[in-house]
Amino acid sequence: MKSIxxxxxxxxxxxxxxxxxxINLIVGKNNVGKxxxxxxxxxxxxxxxxISLREILDIRGEVYDFPYSLEQDKKLERHISSFLSLISxxxxxxxxxxxxxxxxDISNDETILKKEVExxxxxxxxxSDSNNLQNIKRQFLSNEDPMLGDPNVEYGxxxxxxxxxxxxxxLYKLGGRIRQLLPxxxxxxxxxxxxxxxxxxxxxxxxxxxxxxxxPLEKEIVTALKxxxxxxxxxxxxxxxxxxxxxRMEERVPFVVFPLSSKKLRLTSMGDGLNRILxxxxxxxxxKDGFLLIDEFExxxxxxxxxxxxxxxxxxxxxxxxxxxxxTHSDDCIKSFIESDTENKGKLIRLEDIDGDIxxxxxxxxxxxxxxxxxxxxxx
Amino acid sequence: MKNYRNILLVxxxxxxxxxxxxxxxxNVKENFFVQxxxxxxxxxxxxDLSINEQSTKYDYVGLxxxxxxxxxxxxxxxxxxxxxxxxxxDIPNELPPKGLVLKPSENYSPKIGVWIMPNNNTExxxxxxxxxxxxxxxxxxxxxxxxxxxxxxxxxxxxKTVHRAKAKIHSFLAWQDEPGKPMGQAxxxxxxxxxxxxxxxxxxxxxxxxx
Numbered sequence: 001m002k003s004i005x006x007x008x009x010x011x012x013x014x015x016x017x018x019x020x021x022x023i024n025l026i027v028g029k030n031n032v033g034k035x036x037x038x039x040x041x042x043x044x045x046x047x048x049x050x051i052s053l054r055e056i057l058d059i060r061g062e063v064y065d066f067p068y069s070l071e072q073d074k075k076l077e078r079h080i081s082s083f084l085s086l087i088s089x090x091x092x093x094x095x096x097x098x099x100x101x102x103x104x105d106i107s108n109d110e111t112i113l114k115k116e117v118e119x120x121x122x123x124x125x126x127x128s129d130s131n132n133l134q135n136i137k138r139q140f141l142s143n144e145d146p147m148l149g150d151p152n153v154e155y156g157x158x159x160x161x162x163x164x165x166x167x168x169x170x171l172y173k174l175g176g177r178i179r180q181l182l183p184x185x186x187x188x189x190x191x192x193x194x195x196x197x198x199x200x201x202x203x204x205x206x207x208x209x210x211x212x213x214x215x216p217l218e219k220e221i222v223t224a225l226k227x228x229x230x231x232x233x234x235x236x237x238x239x240x241x242x243x244x245x246x247x248r249m250e251e252r253v254p255f256v257v258f259p260l261s262s263k264k265l266r267l268t269s270m271g272d273g274l275n276r277i278l279x280x281x282x283x284x285x286x287x288k289d290g291f292l293l294i295d296e297f298e299x300x301x302x303x304x305x306x307x308x309x310x311x312x313x314x315x316x317x318x319x320x321x322x323x324x325x326x327x328t329h330s331d332d333c334i335k336s337f338i339e340s341d342t343e344n345k346g347k348l349i350r351l352e353d354i355d356g357d358i359x360x361x362x363x364x365x366x367x368x369x370x371x372x373x374x375x376x377x378x379x380x
Numbered sequence: 381m382k383n384y385r386n387i388l389l390v391x392x393x394x395x396x397x398x399x400x401x402x403x404x405x406x407n408v409k410e411n412f413f414v415q416x417x418x419x420x421x422x423x424x425x426x427x428d429l430s431i432n433e434q435s436t437k438y439d440y441v442g443l444x445x446x447x448x449x450x451x452x453x454x455x456x457x458x459x460x461x462x463x464x465x466x467x468x469x470d471i472p473n474e475l476p477p478k479g480l481v482l483k484p485s486e487n488y489s490p491k492i493g494v495w496i497m498p499n500n501n502t503e504x505x506x507x508x509x510x511x512x513x514x515x516x517x518x519x520x521x522x523x524x525x526x527x528x529x530x531x532x533x534x535x536x537x538x539x540k541t542v543h544r545a546k547a548k549i550h551s552f553l554a555w556q557d558e559p560g561k562p563m564g565q566a567x568x569x570x571x572x573x574x575x576x577x578x579x580x581x582x583x584x585x586x587x588x589x590x591x
Contacts, residue, residue, distance in 0.1 A: 352436050354488050363433055371425050375417070377434065 001104040001323065004044075008088045009100045010036045017360045021347035023317060023324045025297075025337050027380045028351035033358045034327035037351070038194060038293040041325055044102045045192035045291050048117045048159035050172050050180070057082055059196060076155060076175030083121065083157060083174070093143055095121040099158075118160040122171070125152050138171075138181075156181065163188065191290030193283035197299060202268075206237045206252035208282040217285045220316065224281040225256070227308040228274050232256045235267070235278075254278060272300040277309065284313060287322050294326040303332035310340035318345070329380065338373060341366070348379065386412035386590055387430070388442040389423045395444060395497075395506050397564025405567060405574035406583050412440060412590050420445050424458060427492075431465045435489045442493040442589050446505035449542060451475075454496055462492065475500040479585035493589035495582065507545035510563050513572040513579060514552065524551040 005016040011033050026034050039056050046052035057063055062085045070078075080092075087095040099120030106113045122140050129135040141153065155175060161168040171182040193208075212218050225232045237252040254267040254275075267274055276299060284292050292313075298306060317324050328334065337346060348363045363369040363379070372379050390396050396416040403410065417423040427443045447454050455475050462468050467489040468482050479495040498509035514521045528548055531537040539547045554560055556571050566572045 350433075354436065361433055361436070368425070368429060368433065371422070372429055372433070375422070375426065377426070377429065378437070379434070 001044075001106050003105040004041070005101075005103040006037075006040050007101040008094055008098055009040050009043075009102065010086065010088060012036055012040060012358055013088045015358050015360065017349060017362065019347075019362065019364065020323070022345040023314060023337075023341070023347070024326070025334065025346065025348050026325060026327045026351060027329070027334065027348065029353070029380075030329075032351045032353055034351060035197070035295050038295055038325060038327065040102050041291060041293060042192055042194050043100075043119070044104055044115075044117050045190045047161045047168075047189040048119050048170070049189065050157070050159075050178060053083075053086070053119070053157075055194070057085065060085065072175060079174040079178070080121070080155060086119070087121075092121065096123065096143055112164075114164060116160070116162040118158075118162070120158045120160070122156050122158045123153050124156060125150060126154060161188070191287050192293060193287045193291075194293040195280055195283045195295065197296045202251070202253075205254065205279060205282050208286045209237050209254075212282075212285045220285060220312075221278070221281055224277050224309070224312055225274060227277060227305050227312075229256075229270075231258050233259050238264070273302070273305060276300040277305075280309070281312070284316055284322065285320070288320040290322060292317065292322050292324045294324070297326040297328045298330035298333040303330075303336060306330075306333055307336035307339060310336050314340050314342075314345065318343075331380070334379065335373060338366075338369065350379065384413035385438055386440040387438060388412050388414045388444065388586075389426050389430075390414060390416050390444045391420050391423050391446060391506075392416050392418060394563060397562060398506060398510060398567065399444065401564040401567040402574050402579060402583070403586065406579070408583060408586055409590070412442070424461070427458070428461045428465075430490065431462065431467060431492060435465075435467065438490040440493070440590050441490045442495070442586070444495045444497065446497045447503050448505060449503050451496060451501060451503055455494075458494055465489075468492070477501055478581045481585065481589050491589065493585060495585055499581070505545055507549045507563075509578075509582070510567075510572060511545060511549050511552070513567065513574065513576045515573060518552075520555050521548075521552050523555075524548050527551060 002020055003016065003018050004020065006012040007014055015033075015037075026037060028034055042052050042056070062082045084090045084092060084095065087100060099118050101116060101118045103114060103116040106115050123145075124138050124140045127137050127139070129137075140158075154173060157172045157174065159170045159172070161170075169182050170180060173179050173181050209221075212221075221235055222232055225235065233256075235254055235256045238255050239250050240253045241250055255264040256267050256270075257264055267278060280294060283294075301309065313324060316322070326337075328337075334348065337348070340346075344366055348369055350361045350363075352359055352361060363372070369379070371377075388399065390399060393416050396414050399414055402408075415426070417426055423443065423445055427441065430438050430441045443458065445454065445458075452474070459471055459473075462471055462482070467484045467486055469485045471482070472480065475494065475496060477500050479493060479500055481491070481493045483491050497506045498504040498512070511521065525548065528537070528544065528551070537547070549563065553563070553566055553571065556566070558569070561569060561571065563572070567574050
């Protein structure tokens with residue numbers, strides 16, 4: 001995407017970045033909205049898919065699961081409360097009237113393309129034809145509608161995907177099992193992988209590994225792990241029984257081997273840095289033609305490791321056509337990011353809270369950014 | 381890197397020491413941080429960054445550079461940067477003789493000030509400004525002038541014409557009690573008079589910018 005414009009998503013009420021690069025490093029104070037920005041990009045990439053919305057709610061502990069026996073109204077209340085965490089100021093009227101909007105310029109060399117993903121809370125009444133029960137009519141109600149008192153009013157999340165003048169809508173019903181109602185249209189979405197702050201993805205990594213296993217990309221995993229352990233020869237995921245007494249599950253766990261030894265070593269016993277690299281590289285290799293989102297890039301990584309990892313990311317993102325968005329608090333991370341940017345594909349963007357509004361300030365000129373770094377100017 | 385919100389950007393270490401010592405002697409409130417950049421290009425680059433990408437990080441930003449041989453050219457290049465930031469209105473075509481102080485037209489950008497040595501409207505450099513701090517008709521300052529003239533008559537001087545002011549002030553300082561004091565220290569030692577009227581405009585400019 002060349003630019004992004006976000007409205008009403010959490011603290012990003014009216015936020016835009018006019019010009020994005022291939023690799024974007026986002027800095028800014030705590031709580032300014034760096035992770036929120038990554039979330040918004042993931043929503044955009046997935047076209048507002050309920051699964052990605054759920055993933056975001058999960059991360060923030062705003063899950064909407066509940067015991068089966070809970071009453072209907074309470075279920076609905078919990079669902080609404082959960083989704084309200086996404087709209088700015090938890091403003092339910094804003095959610096219904098305007099909703100969350102993410103607009104990106106995804107033009108390529110041939111055409112101008114603008115895509116918008118909109119997520120709204122909706123109230124509606126369903127009526128079906130008494131002769132033909134398949135024929136369902138849905139009437140959406142606004143905040144002032146006199147029919148609001150009707151006991152048949154339902155609540156849902158309406159997701160709109162708009163590309164230039166092409167619309168696609170999906171409606172998910174709330175209060176009970178969240179079901180997709182509007183026709184099952186396949187939205188033009190992009191692949192993305194979101195690597196969270198402290199993530200060592202025990203569940204996801206085996207799946208991601210399987211997707212590239214036995215392809216030429218598989219060897220890139222060992223190349224990346226060699227940054228920390230130059231002698232690692234190979235890696236694979238092996239099945240182990242979970243050690244939990246209550247839950248005899250099988251888990252697939254990463255193991256590595258070294259030359260001159262037949263011993264297989266559990267990677268998870270070998271230090272956070274290696275596991276963090278594994279998570280990042282697996283995410284990278286699985287986001288071809290899409291987006292790679294990394295929150296707090298520097299976690300668990302020495303600055304020398306960061307430099308080499310950035311080099312790999314620059315290389316592979318070029319080869320696999322991936323746009324990268326990473327956040328950081330670290331000076332070292334910024335330095336290694338700049339050092340590795342030999343072809344001017346990277347951009348540093350700072351988020352700032354200006355009087356309650358979150359704005360972006362980009363270092364559009366590499367030379368100016370280099371000057372700032374060399375003179376120890378605080379760009380974060 | 382320190383987190384000062386009020387900064388004064390100067391060309392080099394000499395400028396830094398002169399400004400700091402002058403301020404101490406004149407009791408200027410020390411609510412700003414002086415930073416030197418080894419060259420005029422870098423000082424101006426930093427000034428540029430501080431009104432653009434880094435504008436939310438500063439409340440007051442001052443810039444002090446030498447006019448050298450072309451005062452108008454020097455001001456033009458700085459004026460262009462101020463204008464390009466789109467945050468300041470009413471930028472004058474010529475620098476006011478008492479220095480420039482400008483408030484931003486939007487919030488969260490710094491108030492800025494520009495002073496071009498020696499006095500905002502002639503060629504010259506820091507050393508010309510400093511020389512004016514000597515007592516009027518100081519016999520050694522006049523003698524220094526004579527010596528330089530004598531060298532130049534015989535064409536045996538090794539300094540470039542543009543650096544004449546440096547040759548003069550350092551000659552003057554070589555003949556004082558405790559010879560060879562640098563300019564900053566000479567100010568504190570009252571060899572050069574910090575309370576001279578000739579420094580008033582500069583001090584006033586600083587106070588107007590940083591209050």
